[in-house]
Structures are given as C-alpha cells and as structure tokens.
Amino acid sequence: MRGFPTLRSMTHQRSIEDLRAEVDQINRDLLTLLSKRGEVVAQIGHAKTQEGRPNHYDPAREDKQLKEIESLNPGPFTSAAVKAIFKEIFKASLDLEESNDKKQLLVSRKVKSEDTVLDIDGVRIGGDAPPIIVAGPCSIESEDQMEQTAAFLAAKGVKILRGGAYKPRTSPYGFQGMGVDGLILGSRVAKEHGMLFVTEVMDTRDVEIVAEHADILQVGARNMHNFALLREVGRSRRPVLLKRGLSATIEEWLYAAEYILSEGNSEVILCERGIRTYEKWTRNTLDLSAVAIAKQETHLPVIVDVTHAAGRRDLLIPLAKAALAVGADGIHVEVHPSPATALSDNEQQLDFAGYDKFSDSLSGLLRQPVGV
Ligand SMILES: O=C(O)C(=O)C[C@]1(C(=O)O)C=C[C@@H](O)C=C1
Numbered sequence: 001m002r003g004f005p006t007l008r009s010m011t012h013q014r015s016i017e018d019l020r021a022e023v024d025q026i027n028r029d030l031l032t033l034l035s036k037r038g039e040v041v042a043q044i045g046h047a048k049t050q051e052g053r054p055n056h057y058d059p060a061r062e063d064k065q066l067k068e069i070e071s072l073n074p075g076p077f078t079s080a081a082v083k084a085i086f087k088e089i090f091k092a093s094l095d096l097e098e099s100n101d102k103k104q105l106l107v108s109r110k111v112k113s114e115d116t117v118l119d120i121d122g123v124r125i126g127g128d129a130p131p132i133i134v135a136g137p138c139s140i141e142s143e144d145q146m147e148q149t150a151a152f153l154a155a156k157g158v159k160i161l162r163g164g165a166y167k168p169r170t171s172p173y174g175f176q177g178m179g180v181d182g183l184i185l186g187s188r189v190a191k192e193h194g195m196l197f198v199t200e201v202m203d204t205r206d207v208e209i210v211a212e213h214a215d216i217l218q219v220g221a222r223n224m225h226n227f228a229l230l231r232e233v234g235r236s237r238r239p240v241l242l243k244r245g246l247s248a249t250i251e252e253w254l255y256a257a258e259y260i261l262s263e264g265n266s267e268v269i270l271c272e273r274g275i276r277t278y279e280k281w282t283r284n285t286l287d288l289s290a291v292a293i294a295k296q297e298t299h300l301p302v303i304v305d306v307t308h309a310a311g312r313r314d315l316l317i318p319l320a321k322a323a324l325a326v327g328a329d330g331i332h333v334e335v336h337p338s339p340a341t342a343l344s345d346n347e348q349q350l351d352f353a354g355y356d357k358f359s360d361s362l363s364g365l366l367r368q369p370v371g372v
Contacts, residue, residue: 037089038096045097049104054255056097062090106261107254107268107298116299118239118267120196120215123159125269125329126301131366132330134198134241134303135355136162138345139175140182146189148337152352154193156359160216161186161195162332166202167344168222175343183213190215198241204232211236221246221273221308224256234263241332243271243305250290254298270294270302271332272323274309283311283348286319288326295327303330307348316350317361324365333358 048056069086070079077085103110115127125132135153140146140163150161165182167175178185183199190197198216201207202223210217216239223229224245233240240260244253257268272291274284286309294302304323306316320331336342336349350358359366 034089038093041093042096042100045100048097049101054101056101057094062087065090105254105258106266107257107300109297109299112299114299116266116268116301118269118301120239120267123196125303127329129329131324131328132160132303133158133359133366134160134162134330134332135335137164137336137342138334138349139164139167139343140178140186140199141343143185143189145337146185149335150189150193150195152337152355153335154195156355159195160198161190161193162198162218162334164344165199165210166206168200168202168220169344180209183210187213187215201229201233204228207232207236211238214238216241216269219243219256221248224248224253227256227259230256230259231263234260234265237265239267239269240265241269241271241303243273244275244287244290246284247276250287250293253290254294257298257300268300269329270298270300271305272302272309272328273305273332274311282309282315284309286310286323288322291323291328292326301329302327303332304328305332307332307334307345307350311348313348313350313354316358320358320362321365324362331362 045056066083066086069082073079073082102108105111117127117129118125123132135158136149137145146163149163153161163182163186165177165179165186167177169176186199187197196215197213198218199210199214200218200220201210201214202220207217207229217233217236218241219226219229219233221243222245224243225248230242242253242257242260244250245256248256253270257270260268272287272294274282274286275290277285279285286304286306291302291304294300304320306319306323310316310319316333320333323331333355334345334349335352335355336346337352339346339349339351342349
C-alpha cells in the first residue's frame with residue numbers, strides 16, 4: 001500500500017541544519033537592527049535628559065507603536081506574542097536610556113571611580129580612612145550639657161561633635177532649639193575640645209549663619225526633598241552630611257546628593273538613618289542594602305545613624321557592627337549627659353556609661369577601615 005503522500009514527499013524538505021543556518025543569519029540581522037534601534041533610542045534618551053525630563057517612560061508612545069505593530073503583523077506569530085516581544089524591547093530601551101542618564105551623575109562611580117575622601121581640618125572621612133564617629137546630643141540645650149558632652153567624647157577620641165540648634169519637631173509646640181545661641185555655643189565648645197561641629201540647617205535663610213559656625217552642615221531626613229535647601233548648601237562650600245529621607249528611595253537620596261554636587265560642592269557625606277516601614281518594634285528600619293548600594297554606586301562617604309534607625313538603645317551595638325560590616329565609613333550616634341531629662345529624643349540617646357559600652361564593643365572595627 002502506498003498510502004497518502006507525506007509532507008516530506010510533497011515538498012522539497014530542507015534539512016534542520018540548513019534551516020538552523022538560516023535562523024542563525026536571521027538572529028544576526030535582528031541583532032543588528034536591535035542595536036541600531038538601541039542607538040537611536042539612546043539619542044532620544046539623551047535629548048529627554050537635556051530637556052530636563054528625568055522620567056523617560058512614555059506609555060502613550062509605547063501604546064502607539066504597539067497599535068501599529070498589531071495592525072501590520074503578518075503572522076505567523078499572534079499579535080499577543082509580537083506585542084509581548086516589543087514590550088520587552090521597550091523595557092530594555094528604557095533601561096538603556098536610564099542607565100546612560102545615571103552614568104552622567106556627578107555622584108556616580110562611573111563618573112569618578114575613586115572614593116571621595118574628605119579632609120576637614122585633618123579629620124579624614126571615607127575611602128581608606130578609619131571609620132569615624134559623629135556623636136553628641138540631639139539638641140543643644142545648655143552650656144553645661146555641651147561642655148560635659150564634648151569633654152567626655154573628646155577624651156574618648158571622638159572628632160566630630162553633633163548638636164541641633166534648630167530642631168525639626170513633629171509638634172510645633174515641642175522644643176524648637178536654641179537657634180543662633182546654640183550655634184555659637186556648639187561651635188565654641190567643639191573648638192575648645194579640638195572637635196569639628198556638625199549641626200542641622202533647615203531653612204535656606206539660615207545657611208549662611210549656620211555655615212559661619214559649623215564645620216559640617218547637616219540636611220535632615222525631613223528636608224532631603226527640600227531642593228532649594230539642597231542647592232543652597234551646595235553653594236555654601238561647607239561639607240554636607242545628607243540624611244536619607246524618611247520614605248526616600250535610594251535613587252531619590254542619590255539625586256538629592258546630586259543637587260548639592262551640581263552646585264559645585266563635592267564634599268557630601270551620605271547618611272542612612274532608617275526608613276519608614278510597617279515594622280513597629282523599631283522606630284525605623286535600618287536599610288543596610290542602601291549602605292552597600294550607596295558605597296557601590298557612588299564615590300561618596302556613607303555613614304549610618306544608628307540612633308534614629310533603631311529608636312531604642314538596646315539595638316545600637318549590633319546595628320553599628322552591621323553597618324561597619326557592610327562598609328559604612330562611620331557611625332552617627334546621639335549621646336547626652338542625662339538622656340532622661342533631655343528636651344528631645346530622650347528614649348534613644350546614650351548616657352556616658354552607655355557610650356563607653358558602645359565604643360568598647362566597636363573598638364576592633366573602628367581602628368581599621370573595614371575590608372582593608
Ligand atoms: O520614544 C521615546 O520616548 C523613547 O524613549 C523610546 C521608547 C522605545 O523604546 O520606543 C522607550 C521608552 C519609552 O517608554 C517609550 C519609547
């Protein structure tokens with residue numbers, strides 16, 4: 001019996017090898033076209049950046065292309081399959097545009113590969129410098145309080161004294177800080193003990209006066225999105241300690257730093273201080289990956305404020321150890337002679353005995369730069 005003719009006997013069948021060779025050539029052609037598309041799209045991305053459009057995603061443009069692709073689809077692939085492939089192409093194109101954009105950020109390691117090491121009157125921060133400690137009370141409250149704290153911390157080798165003169169309080173009726181008197185006091189006491197003085201500036205109108213008294217200007221978490229303030233501290237020519245915003249993404253934090261660098265001030269210290277999450281057992285959630293990412297993606301020093309991250313004293317030692325283990329260039333911790341009577345944050349500041357225990361536990365990690 002001869003039976004029905006098979007497909008093979010009806011057509012001249014090409015061998016699998018032969019067909020695969022043709023597929024290989026089509027792949028090469030597709031790749032050439034894809035690369036060509038990528039280059040054109042990169043130019044679109046560049047033009048968008050120059051127009052000041054940081055968000056390159058354009059769903060309307062994608063939709064228009066998908067509609068045309070659907071109407072022209074000759075088969076054999078279904079429209080759904082072809083659309084899925086093109087959506088992947090749009091996604092890769094968008095990633096390309098955005099990564100090109102990031103490459104040009106002044107904070108990026110792609111622009112400056114070596115670590116930025118700050119040298120503020122001989123105090124080195126970042127790079128191969130040993131991790132630093134920034135310590136002091138939440139608020140500057142009195143001469144006695146500052147004098148006692150500075151004398152204690154200086155004797156322990158702490159080189160940077162912190163203290164808030166302007167306090168961003170949740171309630172407008174809470175203690176708002178000593179203002180200019182606090183600045184004068186903080187800077188005098190720090191100088192007397194051979195320390196640098198860091199304090200927060202909250203208002204563009206105060207940048208000049210704060211820069212006159214402080215060695216480092218702090219931009220607090222609540223002001224990380226205050227772009228006018230970021231620009232102003234960028235023009236101030238004082239090093240800036242930039243805290244990450246309460247709910248800021250890493251990208252937003254790095255863009256905030258970019259604002260400062262773009263004004264010509266490259267002396268920025270990033271400070272991770274925990275972010276808001278659903279977790280209630282800590283005041284914030286310390287984001288250690290943000291520290292590792294900021295170290296990887298930027299050339300700036302990164303420190304960790306363990307006090308605000310935890311909001312509780314019993315976690316300060318393990319969190320500081322973890323921060324140093326992931327590469328932090330320093331630790332920020334609040335210390336007060338009598339936390340119970342402090343005018344702000346009295347739940348979380350360390351007393352002197354607490355600080356002794358804290359620094360003893362970290363001593364091995366503080367002497368040597370981690371990873372060297
Ligand atoms: O046409 C643009 O605006 C592009 O940025 C290019 C492109 C694309 O790949 O076609 C990429 C991302 C946008 O979401 C839309 C379109």
